[in-house]
Amino acid sequence: MTEFADDPQTFRAQIRAWLERHCPPEMRSPAHGEDDICWGGRRWTFRSDAQRQWLNAAAAEGLTVPGWPRAYGGAGMSSAQVQVFDDEMERIGARSPLESFGIWMLGPALLKFGTDEQKRRYLPPIARGEIRWCQGYSEPDAGSDLVALRTRAEDRGDRYVVNGQKIWTSYADQADWIFCLVRTDATAPKHRGLSFVVFDMHTPGVTTRPIKLISGKSPFCETFFENVEVPKANLIGAENGGWTVAKYLLTQEREMIAGRARGLHDGRPLWQVVQELAGDAKGRIVDPILRDRVARAEIDALALTATIERYVEDAAHGHEIGDRSSILKYCNAELNQRRQTLILEASGADGLRWDFVRSDGGEVAPAWLRAKANSIEGGTAEVMLNIVAKRLLDLPAE
Amino acid sequence: MLAYTDDEVMLARSADDFLARFASTKHLRRLRDGRDDTGFDRGVWHEMARLGYAGVLVDEAHGGSAFGHVGAGLLCASFGRHLSTSPFLSSAVLGATALRSALASAQRCWLPRIAEGEAIVALAVDEGRRHAPASTALSAERSGEVHVLRGEKTLVVDGHVADAFVVLARTSGRPGDAAGLSLFLVEADRPGVSVRRQDMIDSRNAARVTFDGVRVATDTAIGPVDGAGPIIDDVLDAGRIALAAELVGIAREAFERTVTYLKRRRQFGHAIGSFQALQHRAAQLHGQIELAQSTVVKAARLRDLGDPRAALFASVAKAKAGDAAERATDEAVQMHGGIGMTDELDVGLYLKRARVAGTLLGDRHLHADRVATLLGF
Numbered sequence: 001m002t003e004f005a006d007d008p009q010t011f012r013a014q015i016r017a018w019l020e021r022h023c024p025p026e027m028r029s030p031a032h033g034e035d036d037i038c039w040g041g042r043r044w045t046f047r048s049d050a051q052r053q054w055l056n057a058a059a060a061e062g063l064t065v066p067g068w069p070r071a072y073g074g075a076g077m078s079s080a081q082v083q084v085f086d087d088e089m090e091r092i093g094a095r096s097p098l099e100s101f102g103i104w105m106l107g108p109a110l111l112k113f114g115t116d117e118q119k120r121r122y123l124p125p126i127a128r129g130e131i132r133w134c135q136g137y138s139e140p141d142a143g144s145d146l147v148a149l150r151t152r153a154e155d156r157g158d159r160y161v162v163n164g165q166k167i168w169t170s171y172a173d174q175a176d177w178i179f180c181l182v183r184t185d186a187t188a189p190k191h192r193g194l195s196f197v198v199f200d201m202h203t204p205g206v207t208t209r210p211i212k213l214i215s216g217k218s219p220f221c222e223t224f225f226e227n228v229e230v231p232k233a234n235l236i237g238a239e240n241g242g243w244t245v246a247k248y249l250l251t252q253e254r255e256m257i258a259g260r261a262r263g264l265h266d267g268r269p270l271w272q273v274v275q276e277l278a279g280d281a282k283g284r285i286v287d288p289i290l291r292d293r294v295a296r297a298e299i300d301a302l303a304l305t306a307t308i309e310r311y312v313e314d315a316a317h318g319h320e321i322g323d324r325s326s327i328l329k330y331c332n333a334e335l336n337q338r339r340q341t342l343i344l345e346a347s348g349a350d351g352l353r354w355d356f357v358r359s360d361g362g363e364v365a366p367a368w369l370r371a372k373a374n375s376i377e378g379g380t381a382e383v384m385l386n387i388v389a390k391r392l393l394d395l396p397a398e
Numbered sequence: 399m400l401a402y403t404d405d406e407v408m409l410a411r412s413a414d415d416f417l418a419r420f421a422s423t424k425h426l427r428r429l430r431d432g433r434d435d436t437g438f439d440r441g442v443w444h445e446m447a448r449l450g451y452a453g454v455l456v457d458e459a460h461g462g463s464a465f466g467h468v469g470a471g472l473l474c475a476s477f478g479r480h481l482s483t484s485p486f487l488s489s490a491v492l493g494a495t496a497l498r499s500a501l502a503s504a505q506r507c508w509l510p511r512i513a514e515g516e517a518i519v520a521l522a523v524d525e526g527r528r529h530a531p532a533s534t535a536l537s538a539e540r541s542g543e544v545h546v547l548r549g550e551k552t553l554v555v556d557g558h559v560a561d562a563f564v565v566l567a568r569t570s571g572r573p574g575d576a577a578g579l580s581l582f583l584v585e586a587d588r589p590g591v592s593v594r595r596q597d598m599i600d601s602r603n604a605a606r607v608t609f610d611g612v613r614v615a616t617d618t619a620i621g622p623v624d625g626a627g628p629i630i631d632d633v634l635d636a637g638r639i640a641l642a643a644e645l646v647g648i649a650r651e652a653f654e655r656t657v658t659y660l661k662r663r664r665q666f667g668h669a670i671g672s673f674q675a676l677q678h679r680a681a682q683l684h685g686q687i688e689l690a691q692s693t694v695v696k697a698a699r700l701r702d703l704g705d706p707r708a709a710l711f712a713s714v715a716k717a718k719a720g721d722a723a724e725r726a727t728d729e730a731v732q733m734h735g736g737i738g739m740t741d742e743l744d745v746g747l748y749l750k751r752a753r754v755a756g757t758l759l760g761d762r763h764l765h766a767d768r769v770a771t772l773l774g775f
């Protein structure tokens with residue numbers, strides 16, 4: 001592994017040189033939607049040689065998760081160094097070598113609540129893109145009111161036996177392992193009887209059934225558990241203390257969802273996309289109302305990006321983002337939906353065809369439809385506002 | 399880059415303490431109800447100068463404190479919170495920034511006096527109902543070694559107490575042309591200058607200033623004659639960032655007072671703040687104010703660093719902060735119910751100042767248009 005220098009200037013130069021050498025030219029452009037992202041996992045087939053090379057080069061240096069400790073597959077960078085790394089990636093337009101629920105959600109939760117043995121076992125395969133994880137929280141009768149979940153885990157000495165059903169489990173049919181919120185004490189008040197367990201999706205008794213979305217794709221599933229045996233060593237945090245882990249993970253998820261706004265989704269500013277679709281020879285968006293709406297969306301995009309930058313800096317100074325992630329999540333969802341609607345409108349009747357793509361290859365109608373989920377997944381817009389009102393503004397419950 | 403330094407945090411704290419004691423809404427009411435001629439308290443302004451506020455954008459060689467735009471923004475946010483009146487925007491921001499492009503002799507003459515709070519230098523830009531520098535018709539015709547100014551300016555902030563004006567004039571072309579503009583420094587006591595105070599809804603000071611054949615030496619030009627465009631943009635952007643910062647201060651204060659009221663006021667047997675319809679509006683507003691604040695810090699920081707994106711962010715900040723302040727003050731009135739309509743409650747003062755500060759140097763619609771132009775669509 002490369003020894004990176006402490007001195008900020010040398011460090012930046014080293015990162016720049018490393019990226020120059022190892023990031024394949026094909027990977028220096030934003031990914032087009034979820035299908036173009038490298039998710040990793042046992043069953044992963046690389047979309048291109050460049051995708052494989054990029055993952056392997058980054059994983060060898062711990063750069064898929066630069067902020068994690070080296071012992072767990074990261075590069076051990078400080079948050080200031082991660083910032084520099086991100087800047088340098090952005091400078092050359094590099095996409096992430098690897099994205100996953102393991103990196104975004106489970107990893108941070110394990111770093112905070114896992115035992116050393118659990119960290120050693122689960123984190124490095126996440127960092128190397130070898131194991132792909134899915135998230136088993138939601139159930140048919142437990143969505144926004146997550147603590148109403150009913151999937152039970154019965155105590156059988158050295159293991160639990162899990163029975164129940166999850167729903168909306170993203171990529172459950174392609175994932176290797178699942179992190180799951182289950183009920184271990186049916187008598188305790190709702191959130192006190194929950195535990196956080198992890199297990200292999202190949203364990204007997206686990207089945208998945210894909211659900212088709214309005215976008216025509218099937219990125220998520222119903223997931224069924226029938227007498228699934230889970231060793232107790234797979235419990236993360238305390239028994240019946242799962243809500244603490246799950247809540248922390250949710251704030252990470254919300255930060256991540258918003259954080260991806262940094263490059264604004266597919267990396268290109270909205271105005272450029274609309275300009276290509278509806279600009280005149282000089283690049284002016286002719287319709288004044290469309291131009292005005294794009295301008296306002298750009299203002300909000302710059303404002304959100306600056307806010308993320310400010311919160312991340314705060315966090316580096318010890319003021320955690322915490323519940324403020326709900327502000328970011330809410331605004332990001334609203335903004336991306338506006339963005340996709342404007343692109344669709346600028347495409348006119350063409351945008352209504354399934355096969356219509358932008359000149360840079362980006363999808364139009366499917367992206368617009370996919371964005372509708374932004375204000376539902378990871379906690380709905382209304383739930384985000386409830387959190388802001390109650391926890392940040394301290395407004396009373398009725 | 400967006401986090402405040404320790405010095406900046408200290409500056410903001412001391413400003414808050416000072417303004418709460420000497421330049422709060424209580425003082426604004428006293429000035430308003432006493433129909434004070436000056437419109438602010440000169441003693442307090444001198445004290446603010448002593449604390450270094452008047453010289454925030456003046457370099458140390460000219461006696462300034464050189465806190466920069468982030469520092470200026472922090473002060474403005476405090477002014478917004480307390481609704482403090484002073485010639486800060488006109489003289490310490492607009493006047494001082496313009497003068498930094500003037501001849502060295504003019505800088506030596508005016509900048510130290512601005513920093514000491516001894517002189518007030520106001521910017522005279524607009525002529526019509528809307529902020530539109532390119533529409534300038536006030537003419538400056540050359541005649542030998544002098545220029546002769548003819549025309550009228552409106553909404554000149556602190557115009558009625560200014561010792562000098564930085565006047566935007568047309569030296570060639572016709573109204574509407576972006577080119578052909580020049581800036582002149584004109585002392586208020588020059589023959590032909592007449593000033594009429596305008597009574598504004600925010601109880602601040604603005605004036606209509608007439609220039610009737612005012613003769614000024616050609617070396618009073620700030621920047622190149624006929625080519626002052628870039629300087630004008632730069633000066634206006636300094637003012638826009640300051641106003642945006644003030645607007646965020648206004649939005650925050652109006653919002654916090656509203657949230658306090660939501661917790662206290664009871665109807666139907668509950669605190670009204672427990673009603674989800676109000677909770678969600680409050681939460682959305684909180685998010686918008688957070689976003690607006692980020693744009694202000696970013697704009698100020700970029701400017702202090704000499705980053706070319708500062709112009710774009712000046713407009714982003716003015717648009718976003720104007721929007722946040724408009725929403726926050728509208729909601730403040732609405733969520734207070736009947737009492738929100740009374741003069742006795744301060745909320746109305748915030749509403750009115752937000753409207754004026756939001757309009758000065760271009761409202762949020764004008765700046766959305768400028769963002770589009772600067773980005774290139």
Ligand SMILES: Cc1cc2nc3c(=O)[nH]c(=O)nc-3n(C[C@H](O)[C@H](O)[C@H](O)COP(=O)(O)OP(=O)(O)OC[C@H]3O[C@@H](n4cnc5c(N)ncnc54)[C@H](O)[C@@H]3O)c2cc1C
Pocket residue numbers: 134135136137138139140142143144145167168169170171220373376377378379380381382383386
């Ligand atoms: C694309 C996508 C991917 C997802 N991936 C996963 C995943 O990998 N793993 C997983 O566990 N889950 C996943 N989810 C599920 C997601 O977390 C839930 O859909 C979400 O929490 C909402 O729950 P629900 O669908 O039951 O809606 P409900 O909770 O029934 O909500 C219905 C409506 O009621 C509103 N509402 C509910 N409660 C309140 C309240 N207290 N105040 C005001 N309004 C309220 C909601 O805002 C919403 O508008 C995914 C969802 C989507 C769309």
